[in-house]
Amino acid sequence: MPQPDRPDEFSLIAKVFAPLSAEAPGAFGLTDDAALFAPGEGMEIVLTVDAIVEGVHFLSSDPADSVAQKLLRVNLSDLAAKGATPRGYLLVTSWRADTTLAWIEGFADGLRRDQKTFGIALWGGDTVSTPGPLNFSLTAIGEVPRGKMLRRSGARIGDDLYVSGTIGDGALGLAAAEGRLVGALEDVRSLIDRYRCPQPRTALGSRLVGLASAALDVSDGLMADLGHLCETSGVGARIEASLVPLSPAASRAVDANSSWFGTALTGGDDYELLFAASPANAARIAAVATESGVAVTRIGTVVSREEGVHAVDSQGSPLAFGQLGFKHF
């Protein structure tokens, strides 16, 4: 049933979404049919888009602001992995007749807060009605020095492999949200928060331009995404499992039940950067990690394609990961 408090779509754009465009002159206050952007001298643009559907990618009961923030942040994570500095975004929203104004305002409020965090603005979009589930898509636009965009390809044998932040919180957070992982309340909360609200590494990503030989963001799980990077680069990789950085909450979960370690290395939704770089760049990488305020940890080495993509324990024995975790060969 249509909500009596909800303004029509034209008013919704003017009242709820136009304020999000205030700091982008090329958005024209969302009154025009298009947005304008002039990349800086010597820069080119990077575009990425992701969609989420109610009941598939999020639940009706999820807080509106966190739904909006996750949508925005997974796109910003893609830009970070390309070394691009985010500039703005276009937003498409499909609202049901019974979506309340309060929910829509909560959604916009999540965007408003994140715009400040990441220094971006809403440039434009489209607002439609749907008789079905809520459906959102977001196109994020960034810029990168011409010819310097980071790719999945480019990793060379002998390169170091690094990750930002900590690995596994997303997958353990999902397990905690579903009640499969139990632990101290603060650990459970911390992991669920990491699952719900990724931290795109935009400050780090743009500083890796010229330093990293290949990069991507970990969304399918560390081992799977490492496989993607190696496949595209035509190389293999050896991960030293003991070097993979875990958060305090994830460490305690693994201490309590070691099978969570496999989940951490193979689960998804980390939105950390995984990248390769020549050992000659190690000091500069440490410096940009400090500058950007994001921890960066060396976790392994690029090897030949023939050696495959694998992880070893602290004794150098290979680990195998299955759907239920990992085991020694």
Add this chain to the structure above:
Amino acid sequence: MPQPDRPDEFSLIAKVFAPLSAEAPGAFGLTDDAALFAPGEGMEIVLTVDAIVEGVHFLSSDPADSVAQKLLRVNLSDLAAKGATPRGYLLVTSWRADTTLAWIEGFADGLRRDQKTFGIALWGGDTVSTPGPLNFSLTAIGEVPRGKMLRRSGARIGDDLYVSGTIGDGALGLAAAEGRLVGALEDVRSLIDRYRCPQPRTALGSRLVGLASAALDVSDGLMADLGHLCETSGVGARIEASLVPLSPAASRAVDANSSWFGTALTGGDDYELLFAASPANAARIAAVATESGVAVTRIGTVVSREEGVHAVDSQGSPLAFGQLGFKHF
């Protein structure tokens, strides 16, 4: 019920959509998470996005290729109205489990044909599942000389007002599709085709840069969109109704029942360009119309805001348009 013939989403992208990106090096064959675009020297980018939902903007029974083409073309029409040359697009598709491979292939085939027509390519996108109606959004990207994008604002008193092509075919085509307008079979077919498959005036739009003082595309109806242009420009307009160009099919409909004339001038879905230009540019505008192969017709004059936005008949008497057509005061 899931269609047994349908590949998973990864294969769908690789088999059906990746070929659409073949001519765009910055799309990386849809294997990466982002697209790269370098605007030409002195150019800036124009972005626009539109979404369509099954049961709201199109019917399940509509041909798949025409659904895709209309989605693409309404976005290209927005770019044309900005004077932008289209370069590429991002596509988000939400498929139901029971959407057949044949329908998806038909959708992609519509895009493939239009890419050739308009000289663009698929740069990227996202493919998701939905338990609800089909839901598509498309972000179109074009480029325009820096500082030269056409806007709704900028029309000056004394400017000529022009439209491209013919006006009213979209609204009369909808009436024909719904059985409200009857006539010769070829006229009915021609109008329905114009409603289903807009002709974005991209070749003309880019040539109006530096000539038009204000522009937009007619999607809400000629009189309503003229109102938008005048409102944003702070002016009024006088349209000479007898100058408004009608297609042969629309002319015959109006001859049979003059109330269709009101529908033609107030209905939507024309996707023709409406623009203002100094009389000093008249000869150059005629020349770019010829170059671009699109008819351009002068239909009136920009007047002061106080005179309002109105149409007059061949005797200079004002016409009033109501929901049921038009009448003399």
